Amino acid sequence: MAESWSFLDTFEPNFRPLVVIELAKGTKEETIDWFTKRIVDKKANGGAQLLVKPLVTENGNENIYLVGASHLRLLLGAETVGLVKECNDNSMRTFTYSSRKTFKDFADDNHNFLTMAEGQYIIKHELENLRAKDEKMIPGYPQAKLYPGKSIVRRLLTSGVLVQIFPLHDREELKKLRHSWYGQVKVGYQPLDEIRCYFGETVALYFGFLEYFTFALIPMAVIGIPYYVFAWEDYDKYVMFATFNLLWSTVILEVWKRICAIMTYRWGTLLMKRQFEEPRPGFHGVLGVNPVTGREEPVYSSIKRQIRIYLVSLPFVCLCLYFSLYVMMIYFDLEQWALDYHKENESNFSSLMLFVPSIIYAIVIEIMNRIYRYAAEFLTSWENHRLESSHQNHLVLKVLVFNFLNCFASLFYIAFVLFDMKLLRQSLATLLITSQILNQFAESLLPYWLQKRHKKRMKKRMCSLKTDVDLSLVEQVNLEKEMGTYFGTFDDYLELFLQFGYVSLFSCVYPLAAVFAVLNNITEIYSDALKMCRVYKRPFAEPTANIGVWQLAFETMSVISVVTNCILIGMSPQVNALFPDSKMDLILTVALVEHLLLAVKFIMAFVIPDKPRDIQIKLAKLEFESLEALKQQ
């Protein structure tokens, strides 16, 4: 099949390359034939009914294929993935091919009705759900076993035949986006709707959250500055600051839910029914019937999954947490030992020795983090979640807990075991500022610089080959396939989460933390934008209705911070001076205040509705309509 596409086909009006498939060098002809045939084959025959075309460069066919789809095919695919679009009457509805005329901007010849990102998402979805029927193995690779219902792309990836699948950039659109995002020197909101059109909802929601979070931190930062400037150490001022912080953090997290609902309603993802999602590609099981949809798909017992989660993953995570705490204790012992050694034999060597424990600890933590991350990914895959969202949530939860402990355990130890507030403030400031600087550098600026160098070299090579200097499709594909892969918003959220921890957990000790957080986030927006547009391959769009498990994580952090701040205030000498006679009264008062604050937090979270009223009404209306439709049948 693949041969039937000539190089000239690129210029066919119907074929717009959307997604690139890179096969390993030396892949057998029979495998390629089989795979491409499956891609272009009719749906009825178990194919994906897409268009595929080899990319022929001056070196001949390099096993790179471009995948596209006809306009009609994309529209049908939009129905399969359950895309929600705006109708002519401004309501949001699930797109169906039969009702296509009622949608805004729809016209049979308007190929921009679906954005490029949506097209790429549909193609990815179709490719990933290309499932084996009666094949026992991948043709040409007898060791790569297949069974009915197994995702073919998944098997090709794990067996190394398929190197990568990625969506192509749209250079024109990207240029426009870059300009309105960070090209102009102006203060203002990010073009979230454009970001969403280009990168999809998950990325846009991250930038939306980052922006919202930065704005939300400003009041904290503004209040925090005078504490630093005037060196306030008053008890009542600290209490006021901490109380404001605690209630404020509840408010901002509740309000975010509402803002998020408004955004995702506009984007249509709030209405996308996640439970009718097809299973994630990594999901395996015997072919059975989905009890909800009645469709044929792999089925895996939920009890087995529960057993794996609670009897294997949970104990493993606990063990890792214990181990991490143990390592921390060793670190503090080492630190103490180095300090003692330095005191006893003061020399250049001994003062150098003072740094050794920290360095060793930092390295060990880094190693542990990497190993743990690998283990967490393995375990979560092994738990075999049916939905991508559930897989992500379990992965995030695992990594989160571990990172939380690694980052904050030493601060907790300093605060509540060593009772050393000065050291706490010092450590907090050092950790916060260095981690922010390092992150910005390692995450965006370094890759950007590397990317730039690589691009120059590529261009030189291209020039030396005497092809057209204009950036052709071939050159674009070759450039982009070498770019790094963006592994999702996980690390970005994690960074924000840890920052939120630094700001809120010990906020009454170091009110300036919020100022640094705001400054960092402003540059973070720009460096992350740079990263998305310049450094990484374009990621596939991922529809999402909320920030998922991160909401829970931030809320939990905000609850923990009530406890820590109350204890810190209770420990401060000023507060202690108020209860000169009885430590007991002090502790009881602190406990009482803490419980009151927690109660207020929960009541606030309960009272503030998660969705604004007009969104609630729109959702109820849609549900009502679907109920009426069911009645009509």
Add this chain to the structure above:
Amino acid sequence: MAESWSFLDTFEPNFRPLVVIELAKGTKEETIDWFTKRIVDKKANGGAQLLVKPLVTENGNENIYLVGASHLRLLLGAETVGLVKECNDNSMRTFTYSSRKTFKDFADDNHNFLTMAEGQYIIKHELENLRAKDEKMIPGYPQAKLYPGKSIVRRLLTSGVLVQIFPLHDREELKKLRHSWYGQVKVGYQPLDEIRCYFGETVALYFGFLEYFTFALIPMAVIGIPYYVFAWEDYDKYVMFATFNLLWSTVILEVWKRICAIMTYRWGTLLMKRQFEEPRPGFHGVLGVNPVTGREEPVYSSIKRQIRIYLVSLPFVCLCLYFSLYVMMIYFDLEQWALDYHKENESNFSSLMLFVPSIIYAIVIEIMNRIYRYAAEFLTSWENHRLESSHQNHLVLKVLVFNFLNCFASLFYIAFVLFDMKLLRQSLATLLITSQILNQFAESLLPYWLQKRHKKRMKKRMCSLKTDVDLSLVEQVNLEKEMGTYFGTFDDYLELFLQFGYVSLFSCVYPLAAVFAVLNNITEIYSDALKMCRVYKRPFAEPTANIGVWQLAFETMSVISVVTNCILIGMSPQVNALFPDSKMDLILTVALVEHLLLAVKFIMAFVIPDKPRDIQIKLAKLEFESLEALKQQ
């Protein structure tokens, strides 16, 4: 119209009297004509299209009317109220007249497809939603103003023209139900499905909860007995008991949600869409268009309601709480004064004086409770909630908080201000046992006895009038219209809630509380059953999917009980003896344990799914189908 029904019509095969309407004596003819015409008038003309018939007794027409409906009318009404019934394929679906053939047990001549309770619910719904169109007032009563959209029945009730509306008992069915419920001497589950068929879901769910709660208390009671028998006062045994109690109470409340979901799925109410409910009869506002359904109905601004809730109701409730606390403090002062007086001048009079404060306090509390209840009902009506459920929730919340304070404030004071554990145990036992005995007596046995006396007198009167001794319809109506009205499950749940408080709040001080609670609940089931079947008028069935705000109330109580029990254990001399040197260590340990227990509770509540997996799948399947149906359009 009313005159066209002769007395003989009772024997018409089509007319089965379901609901009784009693108008005031001396109601004007023109009013009666207008009202009955509206009831029988066609839907298109703004009527309810029901059947109505005057009840003619030996004294002539006493302004009592029987309301029924044709079988077809009831089926159409079932569609209007959104009744969910079982289909032939065992799935639960919203009933529609057009799809009637697919439902289990449906046949055009099967008049038992809808239960009598369902028929009565439909008629009540239709009557209550009989709304004024262009009438400016009730004919004959110029002072009873009407405006478009105002519920006619509501206005008739408030203007005193309509005395009451109530559903008739089904003597045969009731006899059967009584027999299987409490007629036999046997230990076993209650016939919840039969109760639901006869009294509706709200009542059945209350009895289901009562039964479940009793079973759930048994482990606590069994563990509590040896504490009493062997007079255990060991610290570690108390801790074990309290810890078990705290975790157990979380588990039972979570498991109840699952059991409740199973039951209400079977009854179809889990699927009933409450948000598409018609507004409650007491709801008023200008006639507008419901943004969800697009139907014409009264509309009231949600912001106005919020303002009323937060700026009037909330401050009022807080003021009442403060006042109640103030009264309690006066009571303790009086108590102290009486004690001092008794010590100084010991005499018969002075020892009598010792009881005076308690008696005064009890009377004052009773008066405050009544006034507050009245005020709460007034305020909640004034808040003008659109849905009956939301109205109920706000009312329950208001009354709940006040009752909680009245019941437990003195116990809290004794425990945490006076630190008198012996007095606490004494007060707890006295309060628990006397309140249980008084409740059972006042709530069921006394009314039962009164009811029996009344019935005998009625029968005598009937005999003296020389009518047929057989209990005719006339006699039945006359008997039932004099019976007391069951005002819903509110007081029954409140009793259980306060009992749960006695059992859990101070459980480690008085482990025997659970035993008394179990014993009380076993007799409570029987006395409540007696009350429902013998004492009160049949209540209208109310579909409900859960126990609503009570779930939240019980969960909150269980959180508060973690705090109180931890403090009580911390205060016990045995635990104090463990920390001889430092009170501080003791308090810190207690606080730590408390936080851990709270964390475990929240994690458990988060991890245990609210609905069993098979119910989740069934619900998802239904949602999927309705989505597909929408696509078909």
